[in-house]
Amino acid sequence: MKIYDFKGFPNPARVRIALAEKGMTDRVEFVSVNVPAGEHKLPAFVAKNPSAAVPVLELDDGTTIAECTAITEYIDNIDGTPTLTGVTAKERAVIQMMQRRAEAELMDAVGTYFHHATPGLGAKIELYQNREWGEKSRDRAIAGMRYFDRVLGTQAYLAGENFSMADITAFVGLGFADFAKIAIPADLPHLHAWRARIAARPGVMAS
Structure with missing residues (x-):
């Protein structure tokens, strides 16, 4: 899995905390997108997320998932034991x-x-x-x-x-x-x- 983000920004921080809470940080490759320099608006990134916002999760099969809530849902449920998004x-x-x-x-x-x-x-x-x-x-x-x-x-x-x-x-x-x-x-x-x-x-x- 890859996470496209810019370390230190608020929304990327949410996903990084979720990964750390799940003990999954070492299972992800982080790819920096320089938002202050405008890299999030380049065609290559917009193709991954039309909203031109970080973070974006890219799965091994090429699927891209944007929005922190959706990314956290995936991270939390991938191991079958959700701890951040609820069970019942x-x-x-x-x-x-x-x-x-x-x-x-x-x-x-x-x-x-x-x-x-x-x-x-x-x-x-x-x-x-x-x-x-x-x-x-x-x-x-x-x-x-x-x-x-x-x-x-x-x-x-x-x-x-x-x-x-x-x-x-x-x-x-x-x-x-x-x-x-x-x-x-x-x-x-x-x-x-x-x-x-x-x-x-x-x-x-x-x-």
Whole structure:
């Protein structure tokens, strides 16, 4: 298997954590796609992912899988013992729900702020910016943090009592928020404590 990504970027980090959590990092060949230099927009990469975004998983038979959730689903289930995406119908549904909320209310919100209300990746990449939309997205990201703090006040992880891909997404989202200079409000003790616990996981540290 190959993973096309750019190390250090938020979405590639999600897949790298999932691989480390599954003990599968050494089963993958990482191929760097220099996003700041525009390599993700070249025809050879767009043929693998028409959305021109990293990461992309390429299987040995040539199949390409984009989108972090889809890649994580494959990684988690390939060995027949899923640990990140749930086992029962209820677990899978709740994890998918919280995964989407972690994306929409944190990852995507921070990303929109970064790409629209800051210089982002520079003028050659950021061809259109709407600062007002970016600022509103910053407010949405902070509201998302407050929501997750409430959730974590009643359970250990975002989707219940077990670590899941929703936790990976939210954890990386908070790291992206740090980079974008969106501070986690100090009055969110559950979120801060959860973040410290996730950061100490061997899989997270190894990635």
